[in-house]
Amino acid sequence: MSLELKVKLFIEKEQLLQQDDHLLVAVSGGVDSMALLHYFVKAKGQWGITVEAIHVDHMLRGEESAEDRAFVQKYCDEHGVYLHAKAIPIPEIMALENGNTQLICRRERYQYFKEVMQKTNASKLVTAHHADDQLESVLMALTKNATINSMQGIRSQRFFKGKSLIRPFLTVTKSEIREYLLKQGLDYREDASNSKDTYVRNRFRHHVVPLLEAENPRVTEQVTHFTKQLQEDDAYLMTLAEDVFSRTVKRIAGNTYSMEIEAFQLVPLALQRRLILILLNYIYKDSNTIQSYALLTSISKLCDTIAGNAEVHLPEGFIAVRRYGKLMIQKKDPLEGQASLEKKIIATANGWTTLANGERLCVVKLPDLSSEMLTDTAQIFYFNASKLKLPLYVRVRKEGDRMLLKGMDQPKRLSRLFIDEKIPLNERNSWPLLISQYDEVVAVIGVRMGMLFSTTPQPNDDTVLIVD
Template sequence: MSFELRVKSLIEEKQLIQQDDHLLIAVSGGVDSMALLHYFVQTKDKWGIKVEAIHVDHMLRGEASAEDRAFVQRYCDNHEIYLHAKAIPIPEIMALENGNTQLICRRERYQYFKEVMQKINASKLVTAHHADDQLESVLMALTKNATINSMQGIRPQRFFAGKSLIRPFITVTKSEIREYLLRQGLDYREDASNFKDTYVRNRFRHHVVPLLEAENPRVTEQVTHFTEQLQEDDAYLMTLAEDVFSRTVKKLDENTYSMEIEAFQLVPLALQRRLILILLNYLYKDSNTIQSYALLASILKLCDTTAGYAEVHLPEEFLAVRRYGKLSIQKKEPLEGQTSPEKKIISTANGWTTLTNGERLCVVKLPDLSSELLTDTAQLFYFNASKLKLPLYVRTRKEGDRMLLKGMDQPKRLSRLFIDEKIPLNERNSWPLLISPSDEVVAVIGVRMGMFFSNTPQPNDDTVLIVD
């Protein structure tokens, strides 16, 4: 099968693109991203989509970085593609933070991607990850943290900035991508840092992968099949585990969970692991914590028996306790003098409220809405304050939360909404919800707004919620 047909097949199989999508394509100027951009420039009319490009200059390679940007700009000008570009002073940020260069670059790059996506209302961010990246990721996971999650590698699609991030090249190799670009008669830029062994991924790429390819030239293809099967199997097992979780684990309050150990022991070990993974997703936001093998093993060990008392101290002041045949996970009691954080109140008197995910909320009366309150990324949602009374407040989800959406007779469970909107499991329990005075969920910030809100002012609307 040709390169173009393989990419088209993946897009159709995984439904990565729909008609009228607005794609924002991340382009560095390298062979992979230039091929990605050119593929969609050539096929955008067939797919019925709009295409724009985005480029970040990390300012790490002096004049070479600036030339990368100019190179991408020339291509976009020649093909009438709008390019969003920004130079980010990574050396200055590193000097202030003294952090990992790659992590800082990634954080700043994706923050810019998010800003532009919101500004232009793009439906999808597109990156040029390919099958060689998949192989390297699996090998790195195998040597560092070989959990079920990490071994699944890079997925073709994931949730990002309230929309989607897609990787249409994830099943094709770098050599296939290079051959495609050369057939098109196009050039690309080479980043000199790719040849250095400074970074872990480069060491795998330069030294480990060639050994595997010498044993089996199709090793990249084999790993691609392996990750696809693992992702499919895990998705099915997680569906079973979530059903068992709802019947086995009780949520007593925001930070307390309990289950009968005997009931847990009756569950197959493969589902036991996933029950704990779901529980960790409720407790933590950090994916490294959630995927910690040591943490998983320590909680499983507590459930080996129903006899006696035992406890395990978990990250972020949580405590797992075995007592009287039950496992309880709870937040440790705060030290004397410490208090729990207050609810974030959203009202016309409070001005801007910043949430833990960086979003800002502000409620104003419609006559008071002014341009000073609005930025390029601000979203406006209108409502009638006699129907949705103030003040509103923000919290994370509780067991049984539901939200009534426009056009629906019955409220929808948030657990189902998060699945439908492809919110990552490890983000669901920390996702900010907008709550009415009667403790009703009226909006999932950045995902869906409930029935009270409209994108345009209705005749009786007198108040507006600004999300930025």
């Protein structure tokens, strides 16, 4: 079967193209991308599409990489294709960041792709990944990070900045691509770095893949079928997992999620792993972080039991905490261990004060209390303003805080109160406390009120605290 027919059938099966698509074909000048561009130049009438090309000079090989751009420009001029091109000073960026060359190149290259797609309103970015790339990707994943996602290899299409990225050559091999280009009588540029073993992919390409092909010349085709089956199976299991996720995991606020561990344990293991992957997808943008086997395993182990308390520190300042049979993932409190002691004044003239946790407080004189001020969830606490002088304040806890409770001769340490009331450890340093003018704790909002408050009015009570 010819390359043209294989690619056509693959595009139809995967539904990669639609009538009137505006394609932006990424072209380096190498054999793969030149064949890709030429295929679409020839087939654009057949598909009813618009084709433009985009090229990035990473400025890593001096005059040689500048010649790559000139080579691509010459082809585009001869075939009536508009070329978007840019030279990006990768050596300068590397000097500033001291990062990984390939990662920096990829980041800058795709940022430029994004800019051009937005400017031209192109519907799809097209890259020349092929079946050999698929084989190499699976082998690399197997030896480095064999997770559910990574073993599925390269996908034929994915979302890219609100548009699509498609890979129509994913079903053809490197040798088929080279043979196609030679038959078309076209030349290409050879990147000298491809022959070096500096990069991991090159080492697999030069040393591992030939051994596998010696055992089975069709190994690339076999791996293509294997990844496709994995992708299809995973898509079905993810549909089931998303349904379970919606019933099991609660989003509290922002990037804070919680779930009952016992409910999680009732879910089959295959779905448990995917529940965690869905959660990581909500929290992180970096695919390497999401696909980390160590991260997946550490969170799974937290859910092995509901006994005891434990926590795992995650990337980017997140923390996974097991407390009282519940798993919670949230941003670690940056002030943990040195909680801010800044006071927030509580208004004294019928004004509402909203706290960081969403609770609202209002202090009113008892004669001014009206039903219009109360919601179905409001709590009312009465007190005597001569014993608890206004205004009141709110702050978080500090070392040694205590509170006097009704029926007790001595004030109770807040650290003990938080334990008794089963307040999660990671929330204690930010829990709002109601404070008197003398910096004494008179209430732990939403947990316990001190001895100066009562839920029914006493003879001398003249003021009300509303908590909603």
